[in-house]
Amino acid sequence: MKQFVYSFNEGSGEMRSLLGTKGAALAEMMQSGLPVPFGFTVTTEACRRYFENGRVLPAEIAEEIFNKMAELEDVTGSVFGGKENPLFVSVRTGASAPMPGLAETILNLGMNAETPEEAKEQLLEAICDSFDSWKSSKAFEYRKKRRFFWENDSDSEENGAAVSVQRMVFGNLNEDSAVGIVSTRECANGGNRLSGKFLTNAQGNELTRRTEEVQDISHMTEHFPKSYETLIKITGILEKHFKDVQTVQFTIEDSKLYILLTETAERTPAAALKMAVDMTNEEIITEKEAILRLQTEDLQELLRMRKGRCALDDDPELRAYFSKLMEWADEVRELKVRANADDAKQTQQALDFGAEGIGLCRTENMFFDGEKMLMVRRMLLSEDEEECRSINAQLKEMQKENFKGIYRIMGERPVTIRLLDLPINDILPMEEENPMLGNRGCRLELAMPKIAEAQTEAVIEAALEVRSEIGADIVPEILIPMVSTLEELRMVKTVVKAAAESCIKASGEKMEYLIGTMIETPRAALTADKIAQESDFFSFGTNDLTQMVYGLSREDMGMIIETYVEKGVLHENPFRTLDLDGVGRLVELAAVTGKRAYPRLKLGICGEQASDSRSIEFCHKIGMNYLSCAPIKVPTTKLAAAQAAVKAAENEEER
Numbered sequence: 001m002k003q004f005v006y007s008f009n010e011g012s013g014e015m016r017s018l019l020g021t022k023g024a025a026l027a028e029m030m031q032s033g034l035p036v037p038f039g040f041t042v043t044t045e046a047c048r049r050y051f052e053n054g055r056v057l058p059a060e061i062a063e064e065i066f067n068k069m070a071e072l073e074d075v076t077g078s079v080f081g082g083k084e085n086p087l088f089v090s091v092r093t094g095a096s097a098p099m100p101g102l103a104e105t106i107l108n109l110g111m112n113a114e115t116p117e118e119a120k121e122q123l124l125e126a127i128c129d130s131f132d133s134w135k136s137s138k139a140f141e142y143r144k145k146r147r148f149f150w151e152n153d154s155d156s157e158e159n160g161a162a163v164s165v166q167r168m169v170f171g172n173l174n175e176d177s178a179v180g181i182v183s184t185r186e187c188a189n190g191g192n193r194l195s196g197k198f199l200t201n202a203q204g205n206e207l208t209r210r211t212e213e214v215q216d217i218s219h220m221t222e223h224f225p226k227s228y229e230t231l232i233k234i235t236g237i238l239e240k241h242f243k244d245v246q247t248v249q250f251t252i253e254d255s256k257l258y259i260l261l262t263e264t265a266e267r268t269p270a271a272a273l274k275m276a277v278d279m280t281n282e283e284i285i286t287e288k289e290a291i292l293r294l295q296t297e298d299l300q301e302l303l304r305m306r307k308g309r310c311a312l313d314d315d316p317e318l319r320a321y322f323s324k325l326m327e328w329a330d331e332v333r334e335l336k337v338r339a340n341a342d343d344a345k346q347t348q349q350a351l352d353f354g355a356e357g358i359g360l361c362r363t364e365n366m367f368f369d370g371e372k373m374l375m376v377r378r379m380l381l382s383e384d385e386e387e388c389r390s391i392n393a394q395l396k397e398m399q400k401e402n403f404k405g406i407y408r409i410m411g412e413r414p415v416t417i418r419l420l421d422l423p424i425n426d427i428l429p430m431e432e433e434n435p436m437l438g439n440r441g442c443r444l445e446l447a448m449p450k451i452a453e454a455q456t457e458a459v460i461e462a463a464l465e466v467r468s469e470i471g472a473d474i475v476p477e478i479l480i481p482m483v484s485t486l487e488e489l490r491m492v493k494t495v496v497k498a499a500a501e502s503c504i505k506a507s508g509e510k511m512e513y514l515i516g517t518m519i520e521t522p523r524a525a526l527t528a529d530k531i532a533q534e535s536d537f538f539s540f541g542t543n544d545l546t547q548m549v550y551g552l553s554r555e556d557m558g559m560i561i562e563t564y565v566e567k568g569v570l571h572e573n574p575f576r577t578l579d580l581d582g583v584g585r586l587v588e589l590a591a592v593t594g595k596r597a598y599p600r601l602k603l604g605i606c607g608e609q610a611s612d613s614r615s616i617e618f619c620h621k622i623g624m625n626y627l628s629c630a631p632i633k634v635p636t637t638k639l640a641a642a643q644a645a646v647k648a649a650e651n652e653e654e655r
Contacts, residue, residue, distance in 0.1 A: 002045075003064070004042065005046070005068045006019060006023070007038075007071060008030040008036065008040065018044055019094075019162050020041070021096065023043075025261070025262050026261070029259060034234060035256070035258050037166050037258055038075045039072060039165050040065075041162055042065060042127055042162060042163040044096065044160035045160070046160075047131045047160030050128065051160075057127070065124070073087055075167075080116060080120070080123075081113040081118060086110065089165050090165070090168055090260075091106040091109055093133055094161065094162045095162065096162075107168065107205060134161040166260065171201070171204070171252060172202050174254065176254055176255045177200070177201055177251075177252055178202065179206070179207060180197060180207070180220075180250050180252075181249050182197075182198075182235060182247070182248050183248070184248070186271065187265050187266060188271060190271035190272075190278065191274075194218075196216075197215065197216060198215055198220055224252055227252050231257060234257075234259060238262050240284055243289065245267065245275055246263065247263055247264070247266070248262045269311075270318055272294055272298045273294055273321050273325065276293040277321045291642045291643055296636040296643075300633070303635060305632070326354065328642070329638050332642050334620060338358055338414065339629060339634055340606060340628055340630055340631075343406070344402070344406055347410060349631040349632070352631075354634050355413075355631065357416075358406060359604055359629075360416055360539065360628050361406060361418060362418055362421070363421075396458045399454070400461055400465075403458055403462035407462055408469070408470065416478075416537075417455075417477065417478060419451070419452055419455050419478065421481040442482050442489065452496055457500075459500075460476060463511065463513075474511075475511075477513070477514045477516060478513065480496065481517075481520070482518065483517045483518065486531055514536035515535070516537035516539060520540070520545045525545070525586035528589065528591075531594070535598070535601065536600075537601060538590065538591070538594055538603050539606050540587055540605040542605060542607030543607040546609075549582050550582070554575055561573050575608060576609065580618060587605075587618075605628065606627075606628035611629035611640070613640040613644075616637065616640040620644035621644075
């Protein structure tokens with residue numbers, strides 16, 4: 001027979017998906033012999049049955065709840081709803097992951113009941129209210145924001161609330177009673193000391209109301225020295241047992257200490273970083289567990305620039321913690337992390353943040369200057385061959401200086417420079433109905449080979465000159481964009497290769513270089529085995545690929561995506577997180593067939609998804625070589641790459 005309710009002495013920490021974090025923790029503490037008031041937990045599966053039954057609790061579950069309440073009455077020697085020696089309980093909502101501040105909590109249930117039958121009705125009503133809170137808009141938004149799981153994942157075993165029912169103990173009996181809450185470390189700054197508060201002769205909800213009377217936890221030594229000593233021991237046990245910082249709720253009833261609840265503590269980003277490193281140094285967790293412990297969002301917050309500075313700039317100790325965590329991440333991650341940068345300033349920023357190369361230099365950004373764009377137009381429209389050569393030479397020198405700045409900073413690190421990828425009507429006085437799908441990328445290079453020639457010469461000559469300056473072994477990577485067919489690639493590659501070889505020959509030196517293509521059209525992905533025949537590397541342009549797969553313009557899709565996410569048509573924005581079912585399948589197909597056709601093929605991704613944690617897990621799984629993201633996102637991308645490697649190794653061990 002299916003069990004929907006578990007007494008605290010029946011559960012375990014491994015049953016978190018059924019009992020929620022609160023229920024599982026209570027079971028763990030009870031079985032460890034800690035002073036926990038007895039009770040039971042109604043499972044997440046019961047919650048799902050409740051919703052499946054039209055928000056009516058099935059009779060068999062109600063009966064099981066009453067049986068567990070009878071067991072609680074036997075243990076306590078009290079009667080729920082009784083006039084003499086009455087039993088009062090608390091009802092707390094939980095889930096399989098912490099949801100602080102969003103769970104329902106009811107104290108002293110049964111106090112107003114006139115009869116045991118009325119108390120039972122109140123209990124069922126409280127449990128149903130807790131289940132209903134799972135579907136509240138506030139809770140759903142929290143889960144969505146934290147990527148906890150999705151409202152319409154009806155098959156997920158984690159979809160639902162658990163409810164823990166526990167015997168009440170009272171901190172308001174006399175001056176030898178109290179309530180309190182304590183964290184095993186300081187959650188604001190990560191300090192390794194107890195942090196919390198207590199209130200004498202009070203109930204738990206009074207901690208937030210009687211603020212003037214609340215005392216710091218350190219003063220318990222004066223009022224409750226034995227309880228404080230016991231509390232220190234217990235909190236230490238809990239932190240080591242759960243391998244994380246705990247927030248513990250306790251009550252002292254007539255000088256006896258009870259632990260009501262323990263759960264993972266909320267913390268600031270700075271505290272999260274310090275705690276992860278400190279707990280590793282204290283051998284509570286491993287380096288790999290520390291890597292998983294810190295959220296990429298927390299690290300990004302520490303790197304967020306405010307008035308030209310970030311939190312790490314103002315706290316040398318915090319920076320040392322950051323460096324140590326990144327050192328551990330670098331040791332385990334397999335994906336390299338490059339940055340998108342278009343000039344020397346951005347390149348220096350990328351290097352400062354730890355980029356291992358430039359994965360995408362967008363040459364079109366050099367031409368947004370009005371004067372340069374006019375020069376390009378004059379060159380392309382002029383019928384005077386001498387004028388064309390003169391303008392081309394000037395443009396080439398401008399680009400070359402830009403590339404030289406990038407090469408000087410990056411040295412021998414890889415630099416991928418993409419040929420011009422602008423709609424033609426941004427260059428010439430022409431109009432296209434849909435310029436994003438018109439004459440751009442390789443189509444532009446095919447129509448106007450002068451552009452590809454000049455850019456290639458600038459790339460190669462810049463590399464040759466910087467190599468001579470600094471003695472670095474530079475291997476330029478030239479990226480041909482917007483390819484759909486093998487024939488396109490071959491034609492543009494012929495122009496690029498001829499220009500490159502001419503420059504190298506003129507220098508009297510030898511230089512290796514790579515020519516790759518951007519996989520950003522569905523056809524390129526589907527025919528990747530052929531395109532790989534003429535490519536040294538693939539760079540997946542997932543922004544364009546996503547908009548083509550969905551038929552949505554990235555520039556105009558704002559309201560559409562918002563509406564779709566709100567209505568549950570999409571779980572999340574596919575321009576931020578890789579759509580694994582659609583775009584992801586094309587990327588994986590291209591990666592697998594491309595590598596099969598050319599085993600030495602290097603694979604990278606440079607769209608916005610390259611810095612998204614879930615997308616990175618996918619990239620790791622399919623064997624990509626590198627990710628390329630915005631300079632400021634390099635550290636968080638490294639951390640996410642390390643987390644992907646750790647999770648993959650754990651999954652492999654489980655298999």
